[in-house]
Amino acid sequence: MKIFLPVLVLVVMLSGCASTNIREQFDESVELYNNSVGLLQWGNAGAFIASSISKEFKKRAEAAGDVQVIDCRIIDKTYNAKKRRAVVDVDIEYYKNFSPVVKILHDKQKWAYRGKNGTKRWKLVSLIPEFK
Numbered sequence: 001m002k003i004f005l006p007v008l009v010l011v012v013m014l015s016g017c018a019s020t021n022i023r024e025q026f027d028e029s030v031e032l033y034n035n036s037v038g039l040l041q042w043g044n045a046g047a048f049i050a051s052s053i054s055k056e057f058k059k060r061a062e063a064a065g066d067v068q069v070i071d072c073r074i075i076d077k078t079y080n081a082k083k084r085r086a087v088v089d090v091d092i093e094y095y096k097n098f099s100p101v102v103k104i105l106h107d108k109q110k111w112a113y114r115g116k117n118g119t120k121r122w123k124l125v126s127l128i129p130e131f132k
Contacts, residue, residue, distance in 0.1 A: 022081075022084065022113060023079065023081070025113075025121070025122055026079065026086055026111065026113070026122050027077075029048055029111070029121070029122040030074065030077070030086075030088050030109075030111070030122075031074075032044075032048070033045055033048040033109075033124060034072050034074060034090055035072070036048075037069065037072055037092065037128070038069050038071070038072035038092075039069070040064070040067070040068075040069060042058075042061035042064075045061070046058065046061070048122070048123060048124050049123065049124050050112070050114065050123040050124060050125045052125070053124075053125065053126075053127055056127055057127060057128065060127060060128055060130060063130065063131070064131045066096050066097045066098075067094050067095075067096055067097075067131045068094060068095055068096075068097065069092060069093070069094045070093040070094060070095065070102065071091075071092070071093040072090060072091075072092050072093075073090065073091045073092075073093075074088060074089075074090055075089040075090060075091055076088070076089040077089075084112065084113035085110070085111065085112050085113070086110075086111040086112075086122075087108060087109065087110055087111070088108075088109040088111065089106070089107075089108055089109075090106070090107040090108075090109060091104050091105070091106055091107075092104070092105040092106075092107060093105075094131060096131070103131075103132075105129055105131060106129070107128055107129055108126065109124055109126055110124070110125050110126035111123065111124055111125065112125050
């Protein structure tokens with residue numbers, strides 16, 4: 001019993017550290033992606049996009065060529081540690097070139113912790129809405 005308890009405590013601590021590390025990776029990924037969107041750096045933002053939606057993401061990025069982002073605000077984050085999924089609500093304030101109208105686009109981002117060949121990262125699995 002004397003050996004079991006310290007080992008159990010160590011296992012719990014290590015699993016907690018892994019969860020925290022995954023959560024930190026999530027927070028960092030969300031921040032970097034949304035900063036890239038705010039700066040219209042679509043190539044950088046594309047690094048966070050799941051391969052299953054990357055073609056459509058590129059089309060939407062190209063279609064946003066006449067957009068200027070004023071602000072990109074993270075409104076809320078819902079993180080599910082067990083499922084390794086998350087939802088982030090973001091408001092993107094923008095206008096189109098040669099238009100005086102400022103609009104707000106609500107982006108409900110769905111994230112998943114995915115990987116190939118033993119490397120896992122947070123990936124965005126939902127498309128950014130179209131800038132209209």
